[in-house]
Amino acid sequence: MTAASATPALPTARPAGCPFDPPEDYANRRETAPTSRVRCPGGMDAWLVTRYSDVRAVLADRAMSSRGASSVHVNPNADLDEEVSPGSIIQLDGAAHARLRKKVIAEFTVRRVEAMREYVQELVESHLDAMLARPGHADLVRDFALPIPSLVICELLGVPYADRARFQHQSTTLVSTDATREEGQRAYDELSTYLAGLFDDKRRNPRDDLFSRLISRGGDDPLSTEELVVLGLSLLVAGHETTANMIALSTLVLLEHPSQRDVVLAQPERAVEELLRYLSVVQFGVLRYATADVQVGSRAVKAGEWLVAALSSANRDEDLFAGADKLDFHRESPRTHVAFGFGAHQCLGQQLARVELQEALTRLFRRVPDLRLAAPRESLVFKHNTLVYGVRELPVAWG
Numbered sequence: 001m002t003a004a005s006a007t008p009a010l011p012t013a014r015p016a017g018c019p020f021d022p023p024e025d026y027a028n029r030r031e032t033a034p035t036s037r038v039r040c041p042g043g044m045d046a047w048l049v050t051r052y053s054d055v056r057a058v059l060a061d062r063a064m065s066s067r068g069a070s071s072v073h074v075n076p077n078a079d080l081d082e083e084v085s086p087g088s089i090i091q092l093d094g095a096a097h098a099r100l101r102k103k104v105i106a107e108f109t110v111r112r113v114e115a116m117r118e119y120v121q122e123l124v125e126s127h128l129d130a131m132l133a134r135p136g137h138a139d140l141v142r143d144f145a146l147p148i149p150s151l152v153i154c155e156l157l158g159v160p161y162a163d164r165a166r167f168q169h170q171s172t173t174l175v176s177t178d179a180t181r182e183e184g185q186r187a188y189d190e191l192s193t194y195l196a197g198l199f200d201d202k203r204r205n206p207r208d209d210l211f212s213r214l215i216s217r218g219g220d221d222p223l224s225t226e227e228l229v230v231l232g233l234s235l236l237v238a239g240h241e242t243t244a245n246m247i248a249l250s251t252l253v254l255l256e257h258p259s260q261r262d263v264v265l266a267q268p269e270r271a272v273e274e275l276l277r278y279l280s281v282v283q284f285g286v287l288r289y290a291t292a293d294v295q296v297g298s299r300a301v302k303a304g305e306w307l308v309a310a311l312s313s314a315n316r317d318e319d320l321f322a323g324a325d326k327l328d329f330h331r332e333s334p335r336t337h338v339a340f341g342f343g344a345h346q347c348l349g350q351q352l353a354r355v356e357l358q359e360a361l362t363r364l365f366r367r368v369p370d371l372r373l374a375a376p377r378e379s380l381v382f383k384h385n386t387l388v389y390g391v392r393e394l395p396v397a398w399g
């Protein structure tokens, strides 16, 4: 056996019985080898960083590049040396990242996002109306969890109502794990062309939406149409599947912990933070590239090596979270989790995601208090191989 083939695979197998717990191997590693070599599903070798304190230190370290962010370590077809597109906020580093982030962050403040709450409420209610108008059962993923974040992003991008069905169809293909490479590429190309046209129109006829404001606020350093398009697609990819999977999995958790639903209804902010920690849906963590020799805990990492900050492991670290494997809506500091990452790239849409989750979960369980799983739990299919964890279908019934 060669030394290379002896590198253990990135742990992916979740414990039998609890689909919400991360791989058991993470707990062993946190104890015995907190930063150790793994072979990623994409084929590359990396340091797997499992402790909460080390994960935060890595994500806060300016020597760590994000150029290979998103799914490079998970996707066997990804090109590690692919050039980063301007506008790809999640992959840019240093000054280029700071410039873009500064321009967009004003649109994601608590105040701006709160102004969208009413729209989110209407969306949730109208989807519940449609779901409940049918005879007693639904697929909560298809009928509720997927369309809501997708329509919220349409609103953010300023997609006109007449184009939303088509836009949603293409964006579902783009983020779908069932679509072929060709179908995904076609959806990407069509969405790019559509957004370029939309943003050109906004340059000529600005409206009251995020991208019109970004365009008109450009001053002497305007964002190019290419940057705007890639930024728009980044928001779509980053904000759709993550939020949709969180809505569906959180619903399943609450169906299995009926006694906890009262806390969700009474204190949705607190409950949503704990669900984010407990589920940590960015299941393969986030990738970084060391641009200099760095120390991670007691481990020396060399320039040119890759690291995976295992968010789901950090969020179950007993040093921070007593009884970490337990869902506990009464934790003292519910926001210390790293489900949204940490440091310069910490999730830009986190306030929006919180509002969507709070509204979706409270309105769902208030309007459908007798919601129940309509299939044996063992028959549910979970997404074990995708960057974002989730459940493929969630058959539910009521009445």
Ligand code: HEM
Pocket: 066, 069, 070, 089, 090, 091, 101, 153, 234, 235, 236, 238, 239, 240, 242, 243, 246, 281, 282, 286, 287, 311, 338, 339, 340, 341, 342, 344, 345, 346, 347, 348, 349, 350, 352, 353
């Ligand atoms: C529950 C839902 C969500 C989760 C769990 C989540 C998680 C994350 C994580 C872990 C990162 C850090 C990536 C890294 O460090 O490489 C991130 C970044 C990002 N997220 Fe989210 N996200 C969610 C929802 C959203 C939404 C709704 C949007 C916008 C509509 C969004 C937009 C972004 C963007 C633009 C970035 C990149 C920020 C930057 O690089 O400066 N996310 N997200």
